[in-house]
Amino acid sequence: MNHNINTRRRRFLLTAPAAAFAAPALAADTCRVTDGDILGPFYRPGARSAVSLAVADTEGERIVLTGTVLRPDCKTPVAGASIDFWHCDHSGAYDIKTPDEKIAPENYRFRATAQTDKQGRFLFETIVPGRYGIPLGLEGFEAFAGQTRPAHFHVTITHPIYLPLTTQVYIQGDPFTAKDPWARHSKLAFSLKWGASGSTGSVEIVLANRPGQRRA
Ligand SMILES: [Fe+2]
Numbered sequence: 001m002n003h004n005i006n007t008r009r010r011r012f013l014l015t016a017p018a019a020a021f022a023a024p025a026l027a028a029d030t031c032r033v034t035d036g037d038i039l040g041p042f043y044r045p046g047a048r049s050a051v052s053l054a055v056a057d058t059e060g061e062r063i064v065l066t067g068t069v070l071r072p073d074c075k076t077p078v079a080g081a082s083i084d085f086w087h088c089d090h091s092g093a094y095d096i097k098t099p100d101e102k103i104a105p106e107n108y109r110f111r112a113t114a115q116t117d118k119q120g121r122f123l124f125e126t127i128v129p130g131r132y133g134i135p136l137g138l139e140g141f142e143a144f145a146g147q148t149r150p151a152h153f154h155v156t157i158t159h160p161i162y163l164p165l166t167t168q169v170y171i172q173g174d175p176f177t178a179k180d181p182w183a184r185h186s187k188l189a190f191s192l193k194w195g196a197s198g199s200t201g202s203v204e205i206v207l208a209n210r211p212g213q214r215r216a
Contacts, residue, residue, distance in 0.1 A: 031074035032215055033208040037168040037182050040154060041099035041138060043086060047111035053085075053126035060090030060127030063192070063199040065169070069120045069157060070206045072216040077120025078207060081159040085124055086111040087152065092132030099139065128192070128199065129153065131176055150174035150183050155205075162207035169203055 054062065069078040087110050088094045095109040110129070114122045129151050136145045153169040170177060170189040177183040190201035 031206070032187070033072055033206045033213050034165060034167055034188055035186065036166055037186060037188075039156075039166050040168075041141070042088075042094040042096055043084075043154065043156075044096065044103065044105075044108065044111060045084075046105045047084065047086065047108055047113050048105065049114060050112040051114070051123060051125055053110050053112050053124060058127060060130075061199055062125070063128050063201060064123065064125050065153065065190075065201045065203075066121065066123045067155075067169075067203045067205055069116050069122070069159075070204060071162070072206060072209055072213060074204075074206050074216065077116070077118070078159055078162065079116055079118045079120060081116040081120070081122075081157050081162075081207070083114045083116065083122045084156040084158075085113065086154045087126070087129040088132060090127055090130045092130035128171070131174075144181060147179065147181075148176050150176035150180050152183065157205060157207065159207065162209050163211065163213075165205065165207055167205070169201075171201070 054060070067083075069081045069083075070076060071078055086094075089110060095107065095111070096103050110126065112124060114124070116122050131148050131151055134141050134144045134147050134149065138145065151171050151174055154166075155169060156164065156166045158164045167188055168182065168186065170183045170186055172189045172191050174183070174189075177189075183189075188203060188205070190203050193200050
């Protein structure tokens with residue numbers, strides 16, 4: 001099984017540049033800057049720069065998630081944007097159990113940073129995160145205790161010219177999206193595609209250059 005996954009992954013990586021970044025540019029009439037979303041209680045700074053967040057024995061369905069960061073015009077790539085990316089494991093658990101838990105960066109799991117290339121692109125090889133229930137008594141989330149969150153990836157993007165963006169990436173068709181207070185309003189969801197080389201997903205993220213901006 002692992003051998004098959006690794007073989008598929010290697011094949012994918014060999015063909016990734018063409019296959020992974022094939023998302024078309026947004027049409028002009030749908031051009032909107034990407035909405036922010038909650039930071040959540042499990043962000044930690046200082047993650048290492050890495051492409052791969054999963055190792056050989058990591059449980060969970062492998063996915064290569066690619067993204068393109070664009071200017072407010074929805075078509076010009078933003079090079080050199082810093083991406084801070086984190087998510088839970090296949091069972092819905094983060095590497096920290098409470099927001100105040102101390103953890104050394106070398107013990108981080110499913111956290112990584114990256115920089116967009118000249119075409120505004122980034123790529124992470126990881127797993128599809130599990131869903132999780134919002135625990136009782138979590139500060140700021142008391143009203144949502146017990147509710148199941150759909151699978152999601154967290155991301156914060158910073159760049160010297162554009163406004164920082166903290167948001168979440170969802171998976172289209174997740175049955176828990178409709179009742180999630182945040183996902184149900186989000187337009188940042190990708191279609192999960194399973195191919196011979198493994199699962200893939202692709203998103204486009206449009207930065208703003210002034211507060212409250214919706215369109216270029
Ligand atoms: Fe989360």
